[in-house]
Amino acid sequence: MFIFIISIVLLLISGFPYLYYLLGIKFGKKTLPVTVLNEDQYPPVSVIISAYNEEKIIAERLENLIEGGYSLEKFELIFIDDNSSDNTKKLAESKLADLGVNYRIFSNDSRKGTNRSYNFALGIAENNIVVTTDANKFFEKDALRVLISRLLSDDRIAAVCAETKPFAKSAKERTGGMESVYRGFYGRMCDWESANDSTYNFNGSLVAFKKDIIGSIKENKGADDANTAFEAIRKGYRAAYVMDAVIYEKIPPNIHKQYKQKVRRAKRLIEATLSNLDLLGEKRIFSRRFYPVRIMMYVTSPFLFLLGTVLFFISLFIFNAIAATLLLVLLLLFVYAKKSSFISSFIINQIYLLLGLLNIRKDMRTWESTSV
Template sequence: MLLWIGLGLLAAAVVPYVIFFIGIHIGKKPEKPPALSEYPPISIVISAYNEEAVILKRVDNILASSYPADRYEVIFVDDCSSDNTRALALDAFEKAGIDHRIIANTERLGTNRSYNKAILAARFPIVVTTDADVFFEREALERLIGRLVSDERIAAVCGDLYPLPGDGSHPAQMEGAYRNYYGRMCSWESAVDSTYAFNGALVAFKRDLVTRIDDRRGADDANTAFEAIRRGYLAVYEPGARVYEDVPPDFHRQYRQKIRRATHLIEATISNLDLLRHPRPFSRFFYPLRVYMYLATPALFFTGSVLFVVGLALAFPLLAIGVLGLFALIGYFWRGSTIVSFATNQVYLAKGLLNLGKDMRVWESTSNKVGTG
């Protein structure tokens, strides 16, 4: 009996993932963004805390973009770094000849509140928010803006996030498998209507449509998308605008990063449930799937797994040992598999649910950099 109940709960846990799997393969595909006929002026906003080990490379990365340097300004917000981040950033921007301004917070604010300060200071109607420790491909910014201005209904666009190329670490392999599936889910949602599962590494929005980011609860990326959707516009994912992050090299630091992200995403999900009443595909179909995925699936997965293993052990002890051994082998030798990525993600989501109510707006760096932790 326990065996079948466990199997039933596991089947219920994967329902939204199965639906997304089908949609990814046979559903509507996103259109390729048109090439820009002209480059609209944009304000690039970066919020940083203790990024002295990467900030010089980050400035070089922005300068190497195919987006003309005379068509953007950079607003750099230093969130009370205890290292030399601000001085290095100022020197790098000046040497690169990039139009820039430095905002120095007098207290730790976190990303959302830092971005809102910069949005008020931005000179241009299009704002791009991006992290200090990521690196986008040369044409990523151009493609991102191309998608944003391609349709007047689009208010916000997000880039596609992956681990740094060549990173063969166990955490990077698992993150790569997760990101590959995650990106295709978001692309399908975007092709039909909108997605709020944005990556904060690279986001662009029209400032007259997204006037501020909710800085009380949730992630800046998801809250940016929700603000666009709440106003009746589209928030879309652009897979052609690829950006790379330095995945934490060990599970302890990756765990902290993923828990923080999961907590913020769940907070944003819960804080916008009133949108379920809106008469559009996002609210009637995709948002309920995401709510199920983030709030119900972790409990169903872990309860079902325990009941299945116990039931199997009671009925077929040797088979239970074999099944557990098989999963252990899959986790070790096929660490980049979808199965391992799915199971690991349930751990992050479950912990994120337990963290609800905690103030996690202020972060500590978890990337692979000297002098941070």
């Protein structure tokens, strides 16, 4: 009985951050819809893309970027090929030459990763408004204009990011269904944080920031998106999540590819989280209400959830081995068959977070293409 009680307590503690955010999403403050700027109010922007082995989709991606509605006269594109082993650079250069955009293209002599590639591009970017975006994501029309409108709507905002969703086709697949549930909850969490102060849980798919405030991105630890947001917060500004600006990604249908992608993302998010603990001392809503709960969510909850689950089933086995075995089998079947349910998504993401923690010392600054 004692083991059972301990297991329930651990499971309740591990679930606290999620309950906290569920209540905040339901009853908390929401951000107002973005008021889109008039055409003549948009500033010139420098858009940075870092790509590795994206020959399958790079031409389509660049076309999508240019067709987003932003005036080409106010558009500078800096393309960094991160030492691809395929024809990414050649295809990108050919496509950019046809699109009539002001562009510069560079190749790294070895794998650098997004953080270092972005910092190189930041050093040569001509405009104060800088946009970083992935080579394998696709904008919804006007996503960039909505994002820039939000960035310029408040002088206290130094960085913004877009909402990322799986393509409709991907969302119907097993891996995409789970990601769709996760992204839906993730975005609303970030929106609540942004409405009150700031979020550092950015989507690297599309980020915009002010270069005179954020002059570089921390290279050695953490993801480029989270580090960009943290830099804004560290300078006393706000970092906001913009649900009105939508960008889509193709989710790998291959479980192995998605596993590697999710563990890498989890590890780099946790790394960024633990690299900025000094911000807990700041006298602002972010530092007092959100950051501590995020630390618990990413660092404490996965271990407590695993331990609580193990103790729970041990206590059931002691009481009734047959019933415990049956319940465990049913739970595994449910998670396998219903990956798009909130419960399954929660359990699987606890595993990814735990694996991210276990890989915290591993260098994951470079990545493999997940384009399909």
